[in-house]
Amino acid sequence: MSYTMLVFSAYLLSSFGVECGGWVVLVGGVSLLVSQFNFLFYQYMLISEWVGLDEMSLIMIMLSIVVMMVSLVSSFKDIKMKKGVGFMNSISAVEMVVLISLGSMLFFSVCSMMDFYFFFEFSLIPTFLLILKWGYQPERLQAGMYMMMYTVSASLPLLVGMLVMSWKMGSDNMLLTKMNSMSFVFYFDWVWVFVCMGFLVKLPIYSVHGWLPKAHVEAPLSGSMLLAGVLLKFGGYGVVRFIWFTETYMMKIILFLVVFSLWGGVITSCVCICQSDLKSLIAYSSIGHMSMSIGGVLSFYSLGKMACVCFFFAHGLCSPMLFSLAASSYDFVKSRNVLISKGVLRSFPIFSTFWFIFCVINMGFPPSLNFFSEIFCVSSMIWLSYILSFSVGLMCFLAGCYCLVLYSLVSHGSLSDLCRSTYSISSRYLFCFVFLSVLLMLMFMMMDLCFV
Numbered sequence: 001m002s003y004t005m006l007v008f009s010a011y012l013l014s015s016f017g018v019e020c021g022g023w024v025v026l027v028g029g030v031s032l033l034v035s036q037f038n039f040l041f042y043q044y045m046l047i048s049e050w051v052g053l054d055e056m057s058l059i060m061i062m063l064s065i066v067v068m069m070v071s072l073v074s075s076f077k078d079i080k081m082k083k084g085v086g087f088m089n090s091i092s093a094v095e096m097v098v099l100i101s102l103g104s105m106l107f108f109s110v111c112s113m114m115d116f117y118f119f120f121e122f123s124l125i126p127t128f129l130l131i132l133k134w135g136y137q138p139e140r141l142q143a144g145m146y147m148m149m150y151t152v153s154a155s156l157p158l159l160v161g162m163l164v165m166s167w168k169m170g171s172d173n174m175l176l177t178k179m180n181s182m183s184f185v186f187y188f189d190w191v192w193v194f195v196c197m198g199f200l201v202k203l204p205i206y207s208v209h210g211w212l213p214k215a216h217v218e219a220p221l222s223g224s225m226l227l228a229g230v231l232l233k234f235g236g237y238g239v240v241r242f243i244w245f246t247e248t249y250m251m252k253i254i255l256f257l258v259v260f261s262l263w264g265g266v267i268t269s270c271v272c273i274c275q276s277d278l279k280s281l282i283a284y285s286s287i288g289h290m291s292m293s294i295g296g297v298l299s300f301y302s303l304g305k306m307a308c309v310c311f312f313f314a315h316g317l318c319s320p321m322l323f324s325l326a327a328s329s330y331d332f333v334k335s336r337n338v339l340i341s342k343g344v345l346r347s348f349p350i351f352s353t354f355w356f357i358f359c360v361i362n363m364g365f366p367p368s369l370n371f372f373s374e375i376f377c378v379s380s381m382i383w384l385s386y387i388l389s390f391s392v393g394l395m396c397f398l399a400g401c402y403c404l405v406l407y408s409l410v411s412h413g414s415l416s417d418l419c420r421s422t423y424s425i426s427s428r429y430l431f432c433f434v435f436l437s438v439l440l441m442l443m444f445m446m447m448d449l450c451f452v
Contacts, residue, residue: 010103040209045254052111052174055361056309057109059313060104060313063233063312064104065105067317068230069224070436071221071225071226073223074222075220083407094194096129100226103122104234106119107237108237112164113162114172116174116238118235120198121151121155126207127147127223127227128147128236130220130226131215131218131223134220139349140219143211144215147211147215150201150204151198154200156198157195157442158194158198159199160194161191165195193253196242199238200235200239201235201394202232202235204290205257205261205264206263206267212286212287213283213284214392217243217277217279217306224323226365228242228282228283228315229319229320230316233312236308239294240309243300248264255385258296260449265292266284266288266391268283269401272398273398276337276338277336277337278336278406279323279326281406282323283336285362285402285403286315288398288399289315289399290393292395293308293312294310295377295379295380295392296308296380300384301380304380306447307373307377308377311374313369314369314440318358318370321433322359325351325355327353328351331398332348334345342411343411345412352411354430354433357433358433359407361440362401363399363400364396372444372447374396
């Protein structure tokens, strides 16, 4: 029933506009979330030779569906663009968003390594077209090329590593590799190093993050929401999945990756405080949060893995809403500069309230899911080594700093002359914020059920 409602709402969105289909999307999403929890009692469910699901796969599929619905509801300007002649004009933004989301759901559900790699790279094509056609700035071609070059070049070692694993095991099935991995533990350790390179670029960590802020700034709202909510989770999901079925444990390399990602997160957090562009600030904050999440799973504690999956889900809901708020601020003043987009509290008190809610959720305010996932990630890394406590604590402190800076600069201060005081926010748009804020605040009660 929920899948039928979701397809029907997508048809309404593409045919009659957001006002008619937006409410159906949200209602269908809620029913879909409720209907999926009955699968979470299974440890691993092999549906067919190519499709297998466990708790993490189901959580990521649910995240893809929710982010798709929210992006369709929020990006009304992109959805209302008319079709034209030619390949690029014959498709709408709705179809691109749905295509990326369907590819993401297939990526999270396959259990074959070759299918895994195919859908890992498949998401680049519609994302590139979305940035190229519906991007806001003239540099969108450069941003798309940055994204393609970084991810494709780093995915070549990933392909070679998967081919080596498939050749050594005689099969590319992940479950079969998991069952026989003890015979090739040392062999898989070194293959995992090359495989991990492609995932860390997609995550991304510091030093290979150059494509992410550029892609976020040049992408339309729907592209930024999907990129932050779903596509950044591909790298983390790949790391967790490959650690699961290769059972690698290279302590020296793991410690180097954890320390490097943590200090990279500290550097990007410092960059966040100095940013003047709203979308760049939110994009750099994603790099810091992903660095902390990957540190949790690389600690090799079960608590760290659970915290990593929690962080993926929480960041996948919080970061798209921050991008949506930044896009609305751009609609108010026609600028993303934080010094110009200020005084929202005077003109739009309700809008400033949601800025406050999602800024404090992003910095890890209790009892949100971000808070518990951050606490457990920090605990697992400190258990790994007490030396990491300084960098982890500094990153948490800087996360609070740039979130408070973001809210204070946008909400307080004198009202800009460029602000359009007659601009109104629809109830559909506000309900989207309420739905996700309540979900993030209450999801911690289901951590032991969902994120195992």
